[in-house]
Amino acid sequence: MADFLSAYSIQHWLESCPQGYLEDTVYGHGASEAEAPLLLENDVIRQDAIRTTVQLVVGERCALAASAGLINAAPDPGSKCFLATQTLDEARHVEVFTQRLFDLGVKKGELEDVIKQYANPHLVKFAEVLLEKVDKKDFVSGVVGQNIVLEGMAFSVFEMMHAINKEVNPKFGHTLAGTIADERRHVGFGENRIGSLIKQYPNKKAEIERMQKEMSYHMLATFADAFRDTEAIDELERIGQARAHAEYQGADLGKLDPAQMEHLLADTVLKEFKVRLGRIGLDYQTPARP
Ligand SMILES: [Fe+2]
Numbered sequence: 530m531a532d533f534l535s536a537y538s539i540q541h542w543l544e545s546c547p548q549g550y551l552e553d554t555v556y557g558h559g560a561s562e563a564e565a566p567l568l569l570e571n572d573v574i575r576q577d578a579i580r581t582t583v584q585l586v587v588g589e590r591c592a593l594a595a596s597a598g599l600i601n602a603a604p605d606p607g608s609k610c611f612l613a614t615q616t617l618d619e620a621r622h623v624e625v626f627t628q629r630l631f632d633l634g635v636k637k638g639e640l641e642d643v644i645k646q647y648a649n650p651h652l653v654k655f656a657e658v659l660l661e662k663v664d665k666k667d668f669v670s671g672v673v674g675q676n677i678v679l680e681g682m683a684f685s686v687f688e689m690m691h692a693i694n695k696e697v698n699p700k701f702g703h704t705l706a707g708t709i710a711d712e713r714r715h716v717g718f719g720e721n722r723i724g725s726l727i728k729q730y731p732n733k734k735a736e737i738e739r740m741q742k743e744m745s746y747h748m749l750a751t752f753a754d755a756f757r758d759t760e761a762i763d764e765l766e767r768i769g770q771a772r773a774h775a776e777y778q779g780a781d782l783g784k785l786d787p788a789q790m791e792h793l794l795a796d797t798v799l800k801e802f803k804v805r806l807g808r809i810g811l812d813y814q815t816p817a818r819p
């Protein structure tokens with residue numbers, strides 16, 4: 530427990546995160562960095578970036594509500610302190626992705642309307658399944674839903690987006706890199722804290738596995754919608770702009786069509802779920818393919 534406490538302490542968080550990789554950042558990126566000109570000049574690509582960023586804000590708002598709610602459900606002081614740091618991380622993620630919407634031209638007064646217009650209904654449902662557990666102060670289900678399922682998904686999505694953006698849009702690439710570093714810590718907490726609790730409450734396994742299956746279904750449906758709706762790749766072709774090479778999971782994303790990208794992302798996330806759930810003693814449940 531001593532290692533667990535020091536690795537997830539507020540002191541460790543201060544040293545590695547605000548005084549570490551976030552030092553000197555402004556909304557997660559360098560002070561002088563701006564969005565890539567193409568995103569600001571081309572309306573189709575800009576709208577596509579807005580729609581994608583809205584999903585990030587929706588996901589991070591869910592993580593903020595979940596991590597804050599779980600503080601009071603946590604059975605031990607170490608978990609409460611860690612979740613307090615996570616709550617600030619998630620609030621920061623909400624803030625940096627909201628700021629990106631403003632950078633992409635969304636007016637402050639339009640923010641909630643834009644989010645409502647673009648939020649994927651399956652992602653909203655995904656969040657509701659998790660927040661229902663949090664509202665019941667069900668700590669074990671809440672941590673699995675948040676720190677394994679939600680953040681496992683977020684981690685892989687951010688990594689794919691980071692691969693696509695790091696060369697062509699370093700500003701957003703840097704914002705994503707800091708977020709990925711945070712998510713890695715959150716996923717680690719989920720695995721380290723929950724394994725022993727699952728052993729303690731074996732009767733909760735079936736309920737948690739049902740939740741994972743339902744959340745996974747809505748996640749896959751969100752991916753399917755997102756890659757079907759994207760217009761950026763066709764637009765790049767129309768204006769004669771070559772796609773950048775972007776290595777992700779051994780593939781060059783610059784050569785894949787949206788359906789192939791969707792399958793690669795879905796397979797990557799589901800494989801990760803299986804491994805992480807297995808480590809904490811849960812059996813991964815295959816969702817229906819939407
Ligand atoms: Fe987050």
Ligand SMILES: [Fe+2]
Pocket residue numbers: 592618619680711712715
């Ligand atoms: Fe997180």
